[in-house]
Amino acid sequence: SGKEEQGRFALQTSVDLLNYYNDYFGIPFPLPKLDHLAIPDFAAGAMENWGAITYREVALLVDPDNSSAGTRQIVAAIISHEMAHMWFGDLVTMKWWNDLWLNESFASWMGDKAVDAIHPEWDMWTQFLTADTASAFSLDGLSNSHPIEQEVNNPAEIGQLFDAISYSKGGSILRMLEDFIGASDFQKGIRAYLTDNSYGNAETQDLWSALEVSSGKPVGKVMDSWVKQTGFPMISADRAQDSKNIKLSQTRFLYDHIEDKQDNKEKTSWFVPIKIGSNLEDNLQTLLMESRDIKIQLETNQKGNVSWIKLNPNQTGFYRTKYTESDLENLKNAIVAGELNP
Missing domain, CATH: 2.60.40.1910 (Immunoglobulin-like)
Structure with a gap:
């Protein structure tokens, strides 16, 4: 389509991110290749199909002559989010929709963590505070907010789960949790969770249990108070x-x-x-x-x-x-x- 040059930034970014994730998760990407596909007029922003991630063109392609630094950051963050799902969502999949928040908020938080590692000059955590934590505060300070974790009884309820509480508050409390137990113990727990549940299904409680073992701290008790209750x-x-x-x-x-x-x-x-x-x-x-x-x-x-x-x-x-x-x-x-x- 004559847009090959516009894929170079995404290609280099995905190579850097793959190296980071292979190292962080301790489980090398298990498929023989990983494709990133730009699709005109793709309905969703991007979709984490295992080994073949699909994107809107604007979420993947970068014009080297005309795209802004902000566009590069957005593209890198989207690629990073979807690639985090290759492990957290695809290699290990949540059992049911009530744990969707963990699937999505982990990918958002982890995606920013990975981008921060390969582009520290972008100051991703300051951006995280304004884009995620602040928006979660603004919604969750209302008396009619809802808990992060919600019961799902029929397919019609699934679409209502995708909001700033699920993504942004969820990501913010994961950041708090990593800080509480320490980055090293957090990583150990994530590795154990992914190893124990590879090619299978898991629940939120399985992750809390793995993090409790790695840290010796009462992760389940602490996180239940944030996940199951409304507000902050x-x-x-x-x-x-x-x-x-x-x-x-x-x-x-x-x-x-x-x-x-x-x-x-x-x-x-x-x-x-x-x-x-x-x-x-x-x-x-x-x-x-x-x-x-x-x-x-x-x-x-x-x-x-x-x-x-x-x-x-x-x-x-x-x-x-x-x-x-x-x-x-x-x-x-x-x-x-x-x-x-x-």
């Missing part, structure tokens, strides 16, 4: 000026702030992986918040006042933070003074 928490941090003692409280974040008017049974709580930084410590303090209210003391070997604290650095946790007015002022001063990145 706002973590309030309350402390006296310069104090190392902090009280953390969680309530469901809602734009109309109506939770307190509801019955107690509506007062949701989550198992929240918390990270806290301060002016006294380079290392972040980590803990798992397992109740609605906890009191903690900042661990530091340094003497002096705790002039500022910062929860959820790098926004790995899927929650919003509320500070006291004095701590907000302290954070502002730290940013102005260059002690803290905005």
Whole structure:
């Protein structure tokens, strides 16, 4: 069709991604070849057929003379998402549609992780926060949002599963989970899950079990609170000026702030992986918040006042933070003074 040159970027990208995925998953791509097919007027954006991924032309072809850097990033992200499915979706397939969220959100999160590895200059995780985490926050802060995992009883319900809660909130909590258990243990668990379930079907719980074994952490308990419940928490941090003692409280974040008017049974709580930084410590303090209210003391070997604290650095946790007015002022001063990145 005279468009051979427009396929070169996708070809090189897919070669780089194949090398990355073969290494990350520890299972070399098992088919003799992998084709990427550009189809005019293809209905879906792309489809992860095993060994023959199909795309709209605009999702695969890049004009070397006229395409923007943004177009290259979009094409790379789509290719990466579909190639992640070669393992997570094709080699191992979910048993039923209620686990669709895991199939799709894993491919979205993993796709960005792989693109970040081959193109670190694109700063994919900052883009992930604006494209995925922010859009999930905006939907999930509404009282009529829905849980990530939903029952599917008939084919008509399947189409309703493809939304920002399934893809973007799902991807965001996987990012939080990797940060909570550590990238190395996360990778070990993923490898075990894929190896144990190759050429078969699996459920979400099978993945949580593999990650529990690899990390020794209560992955199932933590993730059930995020997957099966609607919404997300706002973590309030309350402390006296310069104090190392902090009280953390969680309530469901809602734009109309109506939770307190509801019955107690509506007062949701989550198992929240918390990270806290301060002016006294380079290392972040980590803990798992397992109740609605906890009191903690900042661990530091340094003497002096705790002039500022910062929860959820790098926004790995899927929650919003509320500070006291004095701590907000302290954070502002730290940013102005260059002690803290905005």
